[in-house]
Amino acid sequence: METHRREFLRKISGAAVASASVLNTDVGAALSDVSPIAGTESDQSLRNLRAQFPLLNEQVNGHPLVYLDSAATTQRPRAVLDALSGFYLHDNANPSQSLHSLARRCATMYDSARGTVARFVNARKSDEIVWTRGTTEAINLVAASWGGGNLGPGDEVLVTVSDHYSSLVPWQLATQRANATLRVLDVSEDGHLRLDQLDALLSKRTKLVTFPHVSNVLGRINPAKEICERAHRAGALVLVDAAQSVPHFAVDVQDIGCDFLAFSGHKMCGPMGIGALWARWELLDAMPPFQAGSNMAHDVEIESVPSHFAEGGRKFEAGTPNVHGAVGLAAAVNFLNSLDRKTLWAREQQLTQYILSAFKKIKGLRILGPAEPNERISVFSFVVENRQPLEVVGELDTVGIAVRAGDLASLPLLKRLGVTAAVRASCYIYTSTEEIDRLVAGLQGKSRGL
Ligand SMILES: Cc1ncc(COP(=O)(O)O)c(C=O)c1O
Helix, strand or coil, X not given: CHHHHHHHHHHHHHHHHHHHHHHCCCHHHHHCCCCCCCCCCCCHHHHXXXXXXXXXXXXXXXXXXXXXXCCCCCCCCHHHHHHHXXXXXXXXXXXXXXXXXXXXXXXXXXXXXXXXXXXXXXXXXXXXXXXXXXXXXXXXXXXXXXXXXXXXXXXXEEEECCCCHHHHHHHHHHHHXXXXXXXXXXXXXXXXXXXXXXXXXXXXXXXEEEEECECCCXXXXXXXXXXXHHHHHCCCEEEEECCCCCCCCCCCHHHHCCCEEEEEHHHXXXXXXXXXXXXXXXXXXXXXXXXXXXXXXXXXXXXXXXXXXXXXXXXXXXXXXXXXXXXXXXXXXXXXXXXXXXXXXXXXXXXXXXXXXXXXXXXXXXXXXXXXXXXXXXXXXXXXXXXXXXXXXXXXXXXXXXXXXXXXXXXXXXXXXCCCXXXXXXXXXXXXXXXXXXXXXXXCCCCCCC
């Protein structure tokens, strides 16, 4: 098996290089750093990486855990756990630059975390980052604040049938409130966005286009730069839902050319309850507050509603901020940056090849969406003939394997692909081929001696 795997991975490294162009990343160079057996537990660098995630050592139902639910939330490395406990052990205060030492220290940590996250997506300045609870709140912020001020009767917002509920529902509500129209870009039978239909859907009425940079069901990477260019030509703004892309490869808001970008910390090794909206400064500056309260308003008088608010992201961050979340997310960014993301991405592409090949051995398994390895992350949704998705989750759980099933917050997409529920196995930087072997054995019923 090991010899076979080495041979297989040697053969596919060329394909990984070919598929890299979509990301503008120099994966070819990175591949020279990745051993031909990268992704196996015998790969020392993967062993070292896994050792940094304490939870991966858990036993579940008497078996070593195989965690394949990272698209829902990743596990956290010790560096992030230490940053979080360190904050409460040594630094915690309600932040303020003009008060006592601890408050000033907290304010500095909060500001510095904003800068770290801004650099991570190549924002022009830190003030273009708004802290949110995650992708969902970031999208709701744009729908409520920008949508409230800019959408009116006859206007259109273009979503895609592959949008997550966290994108679809805020825009359904925002267009309903404004008496505007929601238009929908379809996907093909194999899950590619129907970009051939894009221009016909765009018009002077289109005020905003939104799409998932990577589909949480299909794992497919959508061509963000091209969509932005075409939407801008029609005069529309673009919001990129980057919940599933930012964790996997470098995302550069200036290169993509979008207007808004939303992502979550907990899908990239950071804490739950923190994420960010990036928006072009001019847009943020013109948008009204999303929520109101302390920190975004000052010198408030009973007689008049304030008209001046804090600048940039702070205008949208009413109340005591989530400092520990920001500190934890910055620690996650530093952790990912310390790993060389190009190498991680090259390894992920090898893993993707491995899984696609392994899944072919499972009778009755149908992968939803593109079955080719190019232009995708290692997230796989599938159905198995004559087995209910939740049944599959239960069976795998008994042997310590964690996968997700249900409508995956994407029922319109599932219906489009002819199902109403699916199983999803989602990998991350710590996933090994041995874990995939255990998934395959579990799906074939071998782990339970069937
Ligand atoms: C593509 C996509 N968008 C949005 C979300 C919502 O993210 P959160 O629940 O962190 O706000 C998810 C979560 O799975 C997602 O996969």
